[in-house]
Amino acid sequence: MFKEGVFQGCSGSARERCCCMKSLFSLTLAGALAAQACLAQALPARAAARFLDQATWGPTPASITYLQNVGIENWLAIQFAMNRSDLPDQPILNAAGQSNNNLGPVQAAFFQNTVSGEDQLRQRVAFILSQIWVVSATSGVPNAYAYPPYWRIFRDNAFGNYRDVIQAVTLNPAMGRYLNMANNNKGNAVKGTAANENYGRELMQLFTVGLTQLNLNGSPVLDSHQNPVPTYDQSVVTNVANLLTGWTYPTAPGATPKTNNPAYYFGEMFAAASQHDTSAKTIFNNIKIPAMQTADQDLNSLLNALMQHPTMAPFISQQLIEHMVSSNPSPDYIQRVAQVFQNDGTGVAGNLQAVITAILTDPEARAGDASPNAITPAFGHLREPILFVTNVLRGLTAAVGATNAAAASAANLGENLFYAPSVFSYFSPQSRTAHGLLGPEFQIYSTQTAANRADLVNTILYGTLGGIKLDLSPYTALTGNPANLINYIASVFLHGSMSPQLETEATAAMNAASTPLAKAQAALYIVLTSAEYQIVQ
Amino acid sequence: MCQACTRRNFIRVSSAAVGSLALRPFGLLPALAQSPTDYRALVCVFLYGGNDSNNTVVPMDSSFSAYTSIRGSLALTTSELTPPVTSASGPPVSFHYQLPGLASLYASKELAVVANVGPLVKPLTRALYQQPQSPIPLNLFSHSDQQLAWQTSIAQGHSPTGWAGRAADYLAQAGVNSSSFPAFFSVAGNVLEGIGTSTQPVAVSPGQSLQLTGFNSSSASQERYNALTSLVADGSGLALVQAADDALAHSLSDANALSAALAKATPLKTQFPNTSLGLGTQLQQVAQIIQVQSYLGMSRQIFFVSLGGFDTHANETATLNTLYAQLSAALAAFYNATQELGVAQNVVTFTESDFSRTFQPTTTDGSDHAWGSHHLVLGGAVQGGQIYGKFPTFQLGGPDDTDVRGRWIPTISIEQYGATLCSWFGIPASALATIFPNLAKFSTSSLGFLG
Numbered sequence: 001m002f003k004e005g006v007f008q009g010c011s012g013s014a015r016e017r018c019c020c021m022k023s024l025f026s027l028t029l030a031g032a033l034a035a036q037a038c039l040a041q042a043l044p045a046r047a048a049a050r051f052l053d054q055a056t057w058g059p060t061p062a063s064i065t066y067l068q069n070v071g072i073e074n075w076l077a078i079q080f081a082m083n084r085s086d087l088p089d090q091p092i093l094n095a096a097g098q099s100n101n102n103l104g105p106v107q108a109a110f111f112q113n114t115v116s117g118e119d120q121l122r123q124r125v126a127f128i129l130s131q132i133w134v135v136s137a138t139s140g141v142p143n144a145y146a147y148p149p150y151w152r153i154f155r156d157n158a159f160g161n162y163r164d165v166i167q168a169v170t171l172n173p174a175m176g177r178y179l180n181m182a183n184n185n186k187g188n189a190v191k192g193t194a195a196n197e198n199y200g201r202e203l204m205q206l207f208t209v210g211l212t213q214l215n216l217n218g219s220p221v222l223d224s225h226q227n228p229v230p231t232y233d234q235s236v237v238t239n240v241a242n243l244l245t246g247w248t249y250p251t252a253p254g255a256t257p258k259t260n261n262p263a264y265y266f267g268e269m270f271a272a273a274s275q276h277d278t279s280a281k282t283i284f285n286n287i288k289i290p291a292m293q294t295a296d297q298d299l300n301s302l303l304n305a306l307m308q309h310p311t312m313a314p315f316i317s318q319q320l321i322e323h324m325v326s327s328n329p330s331p332d333y334i335q336r337v338a339q340v341f342q343n344d345g346t347g348v349a350g351n352l353q354a355v356i357t358a359i360l361t362d363p364e365a366r367a368g369d370a371s372p373n374a375i376t377p378a379f380g381h382l383r384e385p386i387l388f389v390t391n392v393l394r395g396l397t398a399a400v401g402a403t404n405a406a407a408a409s410a411a412n413l414g415e416n417l418f419y420a421p422s423v424f425s426y427f428s429p430q431s432r433t434a435h436g437l438l439g440p441e442f443q444i445y446s447t448q449t450a451a452n453r454a455d456l457v458n459t460i461l462y463g464t465l466g467g468i469k470l471d472l473s474p475y476t477a478l479t480g481n482p483a484n485l486i487n488y489i490a491s492v493f494l495h496g497s498m499s500p501q502l503e504t505e506a507t508a509a510m511n512a513a514s515t516p517l518a519k520a521q522a523a524l525y526i527v528l529t530s531a532e533y534q535i536v537q
Numbered sequence: 538m539c540q541a542c543t544r545r546n547f548i549r550v551s552s553a554a555v556g557s558l559a560l561r562p563f564g565l566l567p568a569l570a571q572s573p574t575d576y577r578a579l580v581c582v583f584l585y586g587g588n589d590s591n592n593t594v595v596p597m598d599s600s601f602s603a604y605t606s607i608r609g610s611l612a613l614t615t616s617e618l619t620p621p622v623t624s625a626s627g628p629p630v631s632f633h634y635q636l637p638g639l640a641s642l643y644a645s646k647e648l649a650v651v652a653n654v655g656p657l658v659k660p661l662t663r664a665l666y667q668q669p670q671s672p673i674p675l676n677l678f679s680h681s682d683q684q685l686a687w688q689t690s691i692a693q694g695h696s697p698t699g700w701a702g703r704a705a706d707y708l709a710q711a712g713v714n715s716s717s718f719p720a721f722f723s724v725a726g727n728v729l730e731g732i733g734t735s736t737q738p739v740a741v742s743p744g745q746s747l748q749l750t751g752f753n754s755s756s757a758s759q760e761r762y763n764a765l766t767s768l769v770a771d772g773s774g775l776a777l778v779q780a781a782d783d784a785l786a787h788s789l790s791d792a793n794a795l796s797a798a799l800a801k802a803t804p805l806k807t808q809f810p811n812t813s814l815g816l817g818t819q820l821q822q823v824a825q826i827i828q829v830q831s832y833l834g835m836s837r838q839i840f841f842v843s844l845g846g847f848d849t850h851a852n853e854t855a856t857l858n859t860l861y862a863q864l865s866a867a868l869a870a871f872y873n874a875t876q877e878l879g880v881a882q883n884v885v886t887f888t889e890s891d892f893s894r895t896f897q898p899t900t901t902d903g904s905d906h907a908w909g910s911h912h913l914v915l916g917g918a919v920q921g922g923q924i925y926g927k928f929p930t931f932q933l934g935g936p937d938d939t940d941v942r943g944r945w946i947p948t949i950s951i952e953q954y955g956a957t958l959c960s961w962f963g964i965p966a967s968a969l970a971t972i973f974p975n976l977a978k979f980s981t982s983s984l985g986f987l988g
Contacts, residue, residue: 138845138846139586139845139846139848139856179850180850180851180899180901180903183901184899184900184901185900185901186900187900188900191609191610191900192606192607192609192897192898193609193610193897193898193899193900194895194897194898194899194900194905194942195899195900196850196851196899196900196901196903196905197850197899197905197906198848198850198851198905201678201906205679211676211679211682225670230676234677234678234939234940235940237678245900327777375775377775377776377777377778377779378776378777379777380777381777382777382780382781414726421585421845422585422586422680422845422848424680424681428681430681432697433776433777433780434732434737434780434783435776435779435780436697437776437777437780439777439780442727442780442781442784443727444726444727445727445781445784446723446726446727446740446784447739447740447741447747447784447787447788447791448726448740448741448742448745448747448788449726449740450781450784450785450787450788451746451747451748451749451785451788451789451792452745453785454749454765454785455749455750455751458749458750458751459750459751462751501767501768502768505764505765505767505768506764508760508763508764509757509760509761509764511760512756512757512759512760512761513757513761514757518757522757522760522761525761525765526761526764526765526768529765529785530768531768531769531778531779531781531782531785532778534778534781535775535777535778535781537775537777537778
């Protein structure tokens with residue numbers, strides 16, 4: 001049913017020669033690995049483009065050719081070792097001496113990095129982790145300077161260990177403010193107060209083990225009445241809340257440390273012993289935490305217990321798969337990844353580099369590489385707004401300036417970077433399409449945002465996005481031969497395959513336009529607004 | 538699927554500037570004298586995050602000393618409460634001092650309070666709640682699950698449809714509205730509440746339109762528009778792709794009807810509090826749609842608006858002061874707008890929220906997730922100035938508590954609350970069982986606040 005497009009770059013024996021030639025000109029590790037890869041079978045362009053759609057912020061003609069040359073294994077090794085893009089630290093106060101709540105520069109830098117940065121996989125995984133571990137400026141942390149350090153937790157641990165993510169976020173002052181881990185004093189019988197349950201509850205529900213015990217393949221554990229078994233009950237929430245009492249913000253330079261420091265977002269929170277609840281606590285799976293432990297010891301006990309919880313591996317693995325590959329992974333796929341989460345082969349649990357590798361190289365993820373006909377209807381996922389924006393911009397060879405309208409564009413589609421509506425993020429992993437398939441991103445794909453998405457394509461192609469310059473010349477150069485232009489658009493945006501219907505309509509729109517630019521714009525408009533492009537398959 | 542946008546029926550040419558990201562205002566709407574003979578609208582105001590309704594409305598009777606001592610730093614003093622209003626059906630009540638508009642509407646009997654409502658599988662007592670395998674809602678105290686419980690009315694969880702969506706299904710099957718425009722209209726994005734088995738909601742953001750920009754009357758532009766509409770109508774058969782097609786197809790299909798109707802609008806005199814995309818702006822948009830309902834062919838509509846930020850685990854006092862001021866001003870303005878439009882008797886506005894919050898405060902001057910919650914119903918048809926249901930006993934570990942922190946076990950179910958609204962809306966008793974499958978487990982399907 002699908003027409004295979006003409007792939008750019010090299011093909012057959014010509015490709016082998018060409019990629020090896022390129023490697024000769026490179027003195028980098030990447031070049032050396034590429035030369036090695038030439039000995040192996042070169043990757044078809046469709047396979048490369050699909051992989052890049054799952055692993056990066058969008059395929060480009062250059063990145064497709066590059067991956068074809070080096071192969072997936074080497075590409076992953078290069079990405080794991082690559083230098084890290086950064087988000088710029090922001091001043092605490094603005095020019096008027098007030099709290100600086102302008103996240104614009106951080107948002108703009110994020111889009112510069114994602115559209116143009118080399119460490120594509122690291123940034124992609126970091127963004128996914130930040131969607132699980134949400135800190136938001138909506139009804140949350142307004143201070144711009146809190147966000148770059150918080151973001152670096154995910155950037156720096158994207159290929160690290162999940163336990164380190166849990167620990168770093170738990171002690172991060174931005175999360176401390178957002179979910180009230182900071183200055184959460186122990187309950188006070190005289191005042192009639194209890195420890196704040198916010199962080200303890202969401203740490204379990206959203207960040208680690210979820211509400212329902214899961215089998216390794218993601219299916220719920222059922223009791224003898226066939227009811228799902230909860231992961232914890234209210235008494236566990238209360239106990240974990242007590243366990244996590246007694247932490248306060250880092251002490252600002254020049255200030256005197258207090259039991260309850262004022263908010264300060266550089267550095268880690270520290271324990272204030274007098275406000276830690278030292279009673280014994282029973283937590284999930286009936287694990288007993290002894291009395292009289294320090295706040296540090298209690299936290300360490302909790303991290304150990306979480307890492308040993310059998311539900312964490314499928315719970316987190318499924319979410320990572322949903323973000324990268326498919327909203328509806330098979331139980332077997334989840335199980336294969338969860339097994340790696342539990343044990344990376346060296347006895348280590350929570351190794352994210354191994355988990356990401358398992359997700360991207362799994363047979364189910366790669367099944368559609370050969371042909372779109374191998375893809376099942378529920379496979380893939382809706383491109384969320386931020387990913388949509390970066391994909392379009394990368395495919396159109398955009399140069400993104402230090403101040404740019406990318407974040408505002410995604411916000412108008414329902415995903416405002418660093419402004420998730422709540423700790424439940426922009427959309428829920430459990431959200432479904434109207435016809436019952438899992439489709440998390442559909443939660444923010446409404447009649448309004450669908451129309452806005454088409455309008456954004458219009459703005460990008462026919463107008464201007466502030467601070468962003470596109471290069472449409474590779475497209476306009478091909479308008480003399482409609483089939484070539486269609487094939488080129490398909491190779492960049494649709495993994496080289498376009499349905500006959502889409503090809504017909506894009507060609508009709510193109511043929512009705514007169515100038516080369518107008519032809520390219522019309523064909524791109526139809527493809528970029530198509531449902532076929534919205535769904536990454 | 539997309540009747541208005543076939544190739545031969547290309548009628549829409551947007552005048553909006555090509556290449557602009559600017560929001561497109563609806564245009565000033567207006568005061569058409571329409572006859573609201575058989576028009577009824579329900580307006581759901583969802584308070585996201587879990588509103589601490591213990592401080593929305595406070596019974597001013599002998600329980601006030603328990604309220605003051607247990608709520609500690611959260612307790613409102615009499616100077617932070619509106620003057621008590623007596624009621625025939627319950628204790629005198631005061632409202633939070635940042636809710637003066639609502640207190641005034643309660644005093645003038647346009648607003649009722651429904652006490653201690655929440656998701657229930659069946660009527661429950663503390664003793665029953667504490668038994669193993671007791672029939673309690675799925676994942677109590679979880680934001681996401683309890684939001685869905687409110688929106689679906691299915692406390693056991695896992696419903697693919699919302700109760701208002703099922704009500705919209707009924708309207709469609711009974712042919713109540715003369716057009717195929719969706720009966721459920723969200724001004725706050727996609728919500729499960731409005732998804733039916735056979736009907737889908739429309740979502741429009743305040744100040745925006747569904748009309749696509751960038752087209753003109755040139756043949757090249759028309760050809761491109763035709764290509765777009767042909768594709769969404771075709772679909773490719775792949776399920777996720779089909780779902781994405783559907784969203785844009787619905788948008789295109791609803792856009793023309795909405796724009797044509799809104800072109801008939803004239804400006805409202807009522808001033809709304811206009812915080813950016815806030816509740817006032819959302820409710821202003823609802824009022825504008827209600828004004829042109831006859832042009833849309835609607836005689837029954839359900840609207841959905843929302844206000845977030847109620848997850849007050851810490852620093853609750855300052856947060857509620859801000860949110861309640863917005864809530865009160867927006868709801869009062871909306872009620873005034875329905876009077877201006879002559880439809881005050883035809884529109885009922887009601888609140889929903891994830892849950893209420895612990896009666897006992899946290900060490901961080903806030904409150905944690907709880908359960909049963911007091912809700913507000915507003916409109917000319919409401920038998921206002923009264924309390925429906927009972928306030929819980931203000932006692933930690935007392936008869937209404939799930940544990941020891943004042944998480945009240947509801948005494949009224951969502952089904953009863955929703956069925957009362959739907960009965961007024963015109964849904965026959967025979968259809969209520971489909972919309973609220975658990976309704977028969979509760980003693981009455983009419984709480985009386987709508988007569």
